[in-house]
Amino acid sequence: MSEPVQTPQTQTAAFPARIFSGIQPSGGLTLGNYLGALKRFVEKQEEGIETIYCLVDMHAITVWQEPEKLRQQTREGAAAFIAAGIDPARSILFNQSQVSAHAELAWIFNCVARMGWMGRMTQWKDKTAGKNAEAASLGLFAYPALMAADILAYKATHVPVGEDQKQHLELTRDIATKFNNDYGVNFFPITEPVIEGAATRVMSLRDGSKKMSKSDPSDQSRINLTDTADAIAAKIRKAKTDPEPLPETLEALKERPEARNLVNIYAGLSGRTAADVLGEFAGAQFGTFKPALAELAVSVLAPITTEMNRLMADPAEIDRILSAGADRAEAIARPIVDEVYEIVGMVRPRR
Numbered sequence: 001m002s003e004p005v006q007t008p009q010t011q012t013a014a015f016p017a018r019i020f021s022g023i024q025p026s027g028g029l030t031l032g033n034y035l036g037a038l039k040r041f042v043e044k045q046e047e048g049i050e051t052i053y054c055l056v057d058m059h060a061i062t063v064w065q066e067p068e069k070l071r072q073q074t075r076e077g078a079a080a081f082i083a084a085g086i087d088p089a090r091s092i093l094f095n096q097s098q099v100s101a102h103a104e105l106a107w108i109f110n111c112v113a114r115m116g117w118m119g120r121m122t123q124w125k126d127k128t129a130g131k132n133a134e135a136a137s138l139g140l141f142a143y144p145a146l147m148a149a150d151i152l153a154y155k156a157t158h159v160p161v162g163e164d165q166k167q168h169l170e171l172t173r174d175i176a177t178k179f180n181n182d183y184g185v186n187f188f189p190i191t192e193p194v195i196e197g198a199a200t201r202v203m204s205l206r207d208g209s210k211k212m213s214k215s216d217p218s219d220q221s222r223i224n225l226t227d228t229a230d231a232i233a234a235k236i237r238k239a240k241t242d243p244e245p246l247p248e249t250l251e252a253l254k255e256r257p258e259a260r261n262l263v264n265i266y267a268g269l270s271g272r273t274a275a276d277v278l279g280e281f282a283g284a285q286f287g288t289f290k291p292a293l294a295e296l297a298v299s300v301l302a303p304i305t306t307e308m309n310r311l312m313a314d315p316a317e318i319d320r321i322l323s324a325g326a327d328r329a330e331a332i333a334r335p336i337v338d339e340v341y342e343i344v345g346m347v348r349p350r351r
């Protein structure tokens with residue numbers, strides 16, 4: 001069936017509140033991942049909602065990953081989650097490839113989603129821009145269907161993400177709606193994105209028009225969660241800015257992307273609004289603001305880095321945590337995916 005997506009018949013409110021989100025272990029995690037995702041994952045856990053968090057290693061291999069590095073980055077990502085405040089006893093924490101329901105549901109969704117929907121994804125366009133799109137992996141093209149499966153295998157009602165994932169979340173809603181309409185069921189919730197906070201889109205320190213990204217070839221463009229205090233201070237000192245002092249209003253930052261980015265980072269790290277930060281620093285030169293930002297960044301990130309290093313010294317313990325999380329995730333996802341097979345008409349003899 002290929003009719004346009006219709007108005008959702010189901011309401012998220014009809015489903016028990018459940019949060020799902022993930023991060024790709026496609027490199028070391030950045031300050032962007034921390035402010036846009038991790039920090040908010042912890043806030044959701046503290047709100048007492050059921051929270052499921054995943055290192056999406058199957059997403060990571062949509063572009064080439066060295067196998068040993070991928071394993072290392074997955075463990076390091078898990079250490080970052082825990083060091084940032086995710087408690088594996090309260091939240092479910094695991095890596096995607098350990099729960100086969102993700103891949104199984106992704107295939108069903110590959111058959112629900114339309115080629116045109118995928119082709120319109122800006123992440124697909126960005127990641128193939130200036131390159132031979134014919135040589136990109138089929139997995140990179142189908143990435144949003146796997147993401148929809150990650151979320152809907154748990155009937156998650158809310159997904160905290162950074163701004164860059166908004167379009168993929170809309171596609172998840174389209175897939176859920178089309179599945180429900182095609183099969184005449186009210187099976188999947190129409191999941192809500194949760195994009196909150198002062199730093200939902202942290203930009204590169206070298207170019208205010210580019211997102212801070214773990215796969216950017218320039219290490220100077222990002223702050224890594226594994227950076228030392230000296231490295232963080234040096235990167236902020238060298239961050240691209242302009243010669244003007246900080247203004248009084250957000251409006252005046254509109255055409256100053258690099259300055260705006262540093263103000264947003266300060267706001268995100270301090271839990272304040274950007275307007276509030278300008279209230280304190282209006283009129284200050286970057287010679288004053290950058291050291292204050294560096295000090296704040298180190299005070300927030302250094303304890304996380306120290307704890308990550310401690311956890312990384314015992315990889316067997318990290319593997320044990322991921323495996324226990326995978327068992328709990330499997331217990332939720334398995335019956336949901338089994339029901340999907342029933343709905344679509346697969347013969348499923350009772351085992």
Ligand code: AQP
Binds near residue numbers: 199216
């Ligand atoms: N710069 C950012 N600002 C705010 N949020 C961000 N996120 C990523 N970068 C920023 C959020 O982090 C979560 C996990 O993202 P991901 O690792 O799954 O994929 P991504 O968005 O493609 O992140 P990267 O760092 O740019 O990865 P690569 O380089 O491998 O493509 C998401 O919630 C994302 O919004």
